[in-house]
Amino acid sequence: MDNTRHISSSNGPVDPAVAGLMEGEQTFETVSERLASIVLRQDKHKLPWWIMLGIGFVMYNLLGIALTKLLLYGVGIWGIDEPVGWGWAIINFVWWIGIGHAGTLISAFLLLMRQNWRNSINRFAEAMTIFAVLCAGIYPVFHTGRPWCAYWLFPYPNILGMWPGWRSPLLWDVFAVSTYASVSILFWLIGLIPDFATLRDRAENVVVKKTYGVLSLGWRGAAEHWQRYETASLILAGISTPLVLSVHSIISFDFSIGIVPGWHTAISPPYFVAGALYAGFAMVIILAVPLRKWYHLEDYITPKHMDWCAKLMLTSGLVVLYGYMSECFFSYLSGNHIEIRMMELRQFGPYGAAYWFLILCNGVIPQLLWIPKVRFHNGWLFFISVVVSIGMWLERYVIVVVSLTRDFLPSSWGYFAPTIWDILMYAGTIGQFIFLFFMFVRVMPMINIFEMRELVHKTHGHVHSSAEEHSAATPVSLPAQPAE
Amino acid sequence: MAQVFSPVSNTIARVVMFCGVVGPIFTLIVGSAITRSPYNTNVGVPIAQPVPFSHEHHAIELGIDCRYCHTGVEKSGNPGMPSTQVCMSCHSQIWTDSPLIKPVRDSYRENKPLVWNRLNWVPRFVYFPHNIHIARGISCNNCHGPIQKMMITYKGKAFWMTFCLNCHRQPQKFLAPRKDVWQLYRDIQRYGYHLAVDGKPGLTPREYALAQGKYWENDGTDLAEGEALKRAYHIHSAQLTNCAICHH
Numbered sequence: 001m002d003n004t005r006h007i008s009s010s011n012g013p014v015d016p017a018v019a020g021l022m023e024g025e026q027t028f029e030t031v032s033e034r035l036a037s038i039v040l041r042q043d044k045h046k047l048p049w050w051i052m053l054g055i056g057f058v059m060y061n062l063l064g065i066a067l068t069k070l071l072l073y074g075v076g077i078w079g080i081d082e083p084v085g086w087g088w089a090i091i092n093f094v095w096w097i098g099i100g101h102a103g104t105l106i107s108a109f110l111l112l113m114r115q116n117w118r119n120s121i122n123r124f125a126e127a128m129t130i131f132a133v134l135c136a137g138i139y140p141v142f143h144t145g146r147p148w149c150a151y152w153l154f155p156y157p158n159i160l161g162m163w164p165g166w167r168s169p170l171l172w173d174v175f176a177v178s179t180y181a182s183v184s185i186l187f188w189l190i191g192l193i194p195d196f197a198t199l200r201d202r203a204e205n206v207v208v209k210k211t212y213g214v215l216s217l218g219w220r221g222a223a224e225h226w227q228r229y230e231t232a233s234l235i236l237a238g239i240s241t242p243l244v245l246s247v248h249s250i251i252s253f254d255f256s257i258g259i260v261p262g263w264h265t266a267i268s269p270p271y272f273v274a275g276a277l278y279a280g281f282a283m284v285i286i287l288a289v290p291l292r293k294w295y296h297l298e299d300y301i302t303p304k305h306m307d308w309c310a311k312l313m314l315t316s317g318l319v320v321l322y323g324y325m326s327e328c329f330f331s332y333l334s335g336n337h338i339e340i341r342m343m344e345l346r347q348f349g350p351y352g353a354a355y356w357f358l359i360l361c362n363g364v365i366p367q368l369l370w371i372p373k374v375r376f377h378n379g380w381l382f383f384i385s386v387v388v389s390i391g392m393w394l395e396r397y398v399i400v401v402v403s404l405t406r407d408f409l410p411s412s413w414g415y416f417a418p419t420i421w422d423i424l425m426y427a428g429t430i431g432q433f434i435f436l437f438f439m440f441v442r443v444m445p446m447i448n449i450f451e452m453r454e455l456v457h458k459t460h461g462h463v464h465s466s467a468e469e470h471s472a473a474t475p476v477s478l479p480a481q482p483a484e
Numbered sequence: 485m486a487q488v489f490s491p492v493s494n495t496i497a498r499v500v501m502f503c504g505v506v507g508p509i510f511t512l513i514v515g516s517a518i519t520r521s522p523y524n525t526n527v528g529v530p531i532a533q534p535v536p537f538s539h540e541h542h543a544i545e546l547g548i549d550c551r552y553c554h555t556g557v558e559k560s561g562n563p564g565m566p567s568t569q570v571c572m573s574c575h576s577q578i579w580t581d582s583p584l585i586k587p588v589r590d591s592y593r594e595n596k597p598l599v600w601n602r603l604n605w606v607p608r609f610v611y612f613p614h615n616i617h618i619a620r621g622i623s624c625n626n627c628h629g630p631i632q633k634m635m636i637t638y639k640g641k642a643f644w645m646t647f648c649l650n651c652h653r654q655p656q657k658f659l660a661p662r663k664d665v666w667q668l669y670r671d672i673q674r675y676g677y678h679l680a681v682d683g684k685p686g687l688t689p690r691e692y693a694l695a696q697g698k699y700w701e702n703d704g705t706d707l708a709e710g711e712a713l714k715r716a717y718h719i720h721s722a723q724l725t726n727c728a729i730c731h732h
Contacts, residue, residue: 159520161646206488213488218497 020304035449053438059431066425077421083407084416089143091396096136102280103129108240119451120300126188131436133181135429176250187236194450248276261342262403271323281313282388289382314369321363361391525642534587538635561613603639621660630697652724656710657701
């Protein structure tokens with residue numbers, strides 16, 4: 001376990017690109033110790049962790065109840081009916097998928113852009129992405145009404161002589177979401193390998209050591225390993241980056257190919273993608289604020305990180321606000337009385353309150369982020385992020401429900417109201433998200449340990465150790481597995 | 485600290501990786517094979533009936549027309565099963581003491597219909613009318629296999645949707661003149677299972693294949709005939725593959 005190396009903090013000026021990304025006196029050892037001990041020692045998880053896990057567990061069970069009832073009685077237990085056939089299931093699906101997007105942006109896009117500030121937030125943001133996609137995936141599968149036939153959506157060699165789901169836009173979602181989920185999981189797991197090796201080396205319990213040993217796939221920290229790791233993560237980042245834009249664009253097509261007024265607009269893809277990033281950064285902040293407080297990670301997730309996340313949230317929020325305005329503008333400009341009527345209905349119809357509340361949540365309150373003090377204040381950041389999450393949910397509610405309540409035939413007009421089962425299922429997926437996230441915090445390092453060591457190298461000058469360890473391919477030498 | 489893993493771990497890791505790739509593929513292939521096997525479809529598996537009725541004996545050896553018993557086949561969607569009275573129209577005269585057909589006599593006496601065990605099913609959301617298929621020259625054997633050869637009736641083909649769609653997508657390959665439906669059994673009676681060769685009379689290749697329960701697709705001159713029949717029958721392929729043509 002000889003991995004302590006002497007680090008001098010006075011060796012040359014610090015690169016301004018990485019200034020402020022790590023605070024306190026840090027060495028390789030302090031970074032490894034503080035981040036690995038969160039996983040290896042139960043006493044690091046105090047009351048807040050138990051409370052969150054408990055809340056998540058109880059709500060997760062609500063999902064089980066809601067799904068059991070759904071399987072026994074069918075989708076009629078939801079509030080959906082003619083003419084509103086897409087209720088909370090689609091709203092929540094879009095909401096969850098959107099939340100995942102910030103994780104991919106941080107882990108893939110910012111990697112390609114060589115943004116060092118992603119290092120301390122990418123791991124839990126990727127976990128957030130994966131758990132959000134898992135929550136999202138439940139909805140369309142069960143919304144089909146016959147989830148046991150969900151495999152019909154795949155093009156598989158069958159005895160039907162055709163692929164039943166092949167003509168439905170739902171198929172696009174299947175490919176978009178399954179690609180997104182598999183690439184995200186792969187990227188996440190590959191990034192975890194060097195950290196699993198660190199945990200393996202630091203673990204004292206044999207079972208824990210063996211578990212992380214298996215997960216680390218024989219990682220020894222050799223230059224060859226690092227070279228392959230860097231190549232693989234660059235390739236996966238290259239694959240993931242287009243997904244940031246494509247997945248939610250495809251989801252927006254589900255709406256925009258329909259001839260339903262209010263859905264049939266060309267602005268949908270960029271508007272949906274911006275909304276996804278907006279909600280995603282809000283969720284990153286919602287998770288980061290308590291994590292850094294409860295686990296004393298202020299040295300690694302610094303005010304600078306929070307500030308930049310908030311700035312990105314504000315930027316994407318402005319794009320979303322622009323989307324609202326242009327949607328409104330083009331409706332009135334179109335001269336199409338049905339489009340105009342739909343816009344009036346959104347703003348002043350029976351669901352008008354939801355529209356104005358969404359403008360308040362997504363358009364007005366986040367403008368507070370222009371004030372630097374707000375961006376550096378945990379409480380405000382948390383509050384604004386929760387408000388944005390609510391606003392983004394309302395946005396999907398307004399899009400889905402208002403357009404559908406007014407069918408082309410006035411005789412078919414109707415209203416939508418959720419039932420208790422809609423609400424329980426939504427609460428259930430939130431519970432699943434919380435439960436999985438806090439289980440993740442318990443068993444995997446929530447901050448990328450080896451990238452933080454790399455940051456030590458960049459922020460605190462160069463490591464004074466034997467010259468042969470300064471290989472170009474090894475950003476930082478990991479503690480090597482002792483040879484036999 | 486001692487080594488956590490022993491050298492055998494390498495082998496275990498390789499086996500796990502191998503199974504992780506091969507296992508799912510293997511499972512899918514085996515699952516598909518079981519789905520398509522007689523274990524699932526019952527194709528070629530005879531089922532016990534109250535009376536061991538032989539289609540071969542009645543249809544070929546005796547030359548009784550299909551329509552004598554399945555009276556509705558040309559006129560209605562349901563071909564119909566013969567009533568006990570139909571059986572007794574002959575069996576009141578012949579084999580009157582045979583123990584094999586005692587259930588038929590009992591049924592006649594007690595006025596209770598025979599309960600045959602049904603072999604061929606389409607799902608309840610599929611509508612299959614026999615009459616239109618007969619009217620377009622689709623032989624019984626196209627779907628029921630070599631029915632005229634069966635001593636105990638078994639299922640001749642699995643009624644998968646791909647089986648139905650194969651004809652519906654390219655009807656010209658399967659269409660035949662209407663008279664051919666019944667001509668097949670007369671020709672089998674007359675010539676036996678022999679192909680017509682060198683001017684010697686026999687079954688046409690199409691009849692020969694159908695008599696064996698094999699698939700026959702028109703090609704060459706037959707295909708031209710099929711195209712002509714398709715026009716004569718006013719068949720539109722696009723209509724035939726509309727979902728609502730069978731599911732309604």
